[in-house]
Amino acid sequence: MPYRTLLSVAVVLTLCVMTVDSEAWDESKYPDLKGQWVRAEGAGGVGRFDPTKPPGRLQEAPLTAEYHVIYEANLADQARGGQGIDPTYRCLSPGMPRIMHAYSPLEIVVTADTTHILIEHIHDSRRIHTDGRDWPEDMDDNPMFAGYSIGRWIDEDGDGRYDVLAVETRGLKNPRTYDASGIPFHEDGRTIIKEKIYLDKANPNLLHDEITTIDNALTRPWTVIKNYRRVVTDKPIWWREDICAENNVHVIVGKEDYFLSADGFLMPIKKDQPPPDLRYFKQSGK
């Protein structure tokens, strides 16, 4: 009889494990990342890849000599009124890892097979695949600004709950820069980005993203920690829509960039910039 009882208990437990596995996703195993996250440094952190250092040259990016020259030329163009090599003024995605500047609030949607990072900016959202897949064979044929991200949830302290999302991103597309000052990536597009995303142990409303970038424009891997603060409110959260093309005053013709004036006319962005070549228009007789 005791044997039959034990068997019955075992059958009930087995059935219930199967039921939970097949019917319910146990979100309690994952850290609570719900809500709206904003850059922890506030407006002061805008545009900095390393939030602990001032922008521009003071980021002290470990660039190779060749890419340092490219960066300086870009800064010189910006000083003349140009955009340098920053592609975002054309409404191109900032791409990874710049996406994680969180120019707009971010939402992290965790499901069993994918973690979505949704950011309404230019084109900044990410899909991190956590279903155990391998890199796709055609990844390099279809590069993306956000890249292709594979992640793994890790229970670091062995308490049965995941603490860290470890992510690797490859398959990146150019042009990308680290920030608006134009710190460049190598043109080979072979950047590898490794991240550890985790909640602060002392403050569950503080999120960290340790980002390590490996790129052939760098002399060594460059690691920074981005921080995000959860918006704590008892009211429904507002998610703003951002349409880059709606408010963009930049007009690009060929390799030249112009401004659109408030009264709807084309304007130069640099002193003595020539107007666009109108060879394809029928000119009125003089």
Add this chain to the structure above:
Amino acid sequence: MQHRASIGMIVLAAALCTPTATQAFDDAKYPALTGQWTRAIVPGAVGQPPFDPARPPGRGQEAPLTPEYQAKFESTLAERAASGLGDVVSTTCLAPGMPMMMQAYEPMQITVLPETTYILIDHIHESHRRIFTDGRAWPKTVQPSFTGYSIGKWIDEDGDGRYDVLEAETRYFKGPRFFDSSGIALHEDDESVIRERIYLDKADRNLLHDEITVTDHALTRPWTVMKNYRRTLDPLADWPEYICNEQIPFIHIGNDTYKVSEDGYLMPTRTRQPPPDLRYFNQPKK
């Protein structure tokens, strides 16, 4: 006594394995909408998908437009015929918005969580449609958007303890918005109300339906159509990145649209189109 103890152990085992509401999100209560959804092919259909997939595009849609908006539509058709511009949305890189985004020009992902259902489509605008299912009321003030503000409710229609239908209502829009790329416009007052019933086909669980009813002041009556989507059976299906500004050769200066040629020069989009006014450039002295 031994018998009672045995029953007790089995009941305890069963109780211990029952997931509680706080521990697990019971996704078994919701229809399985995971995976990638693409617009269901309509046999014989050619060209851009119309708002009502069951009817031919353009005038063949027989949109129940008021005389004023019918005249606008005819004017748009005439303008397009003269200019050769492809369609009304993709020349601007503005978001298609609701209801046009539900054409699913690119693959669609639906992620269901208890408080929100996300509909993610990366086309022109990287759209994150959030349908709030947390029981909230309409906010007193909402910043209008192309996607609108959506509140939904899950319904168990057949009483089997599982939800079958997501009913959504969307309001608070921004314009310009169109039903489809032929240029059937919604009213410029942006007071559209869009009601949807999203549900899996009873006979084919890889077929999804979205019954959309648009109430709008450009219409003489509510306009109801049925959109259909097929589930991609490949679990590793690609999620392409769509960067509108990479794709389109059009630029807008003032109220006029121009094209940039492959060799990087400004071109007219219609015959006898004048070149842009270059009054803000230093013109060469004659």
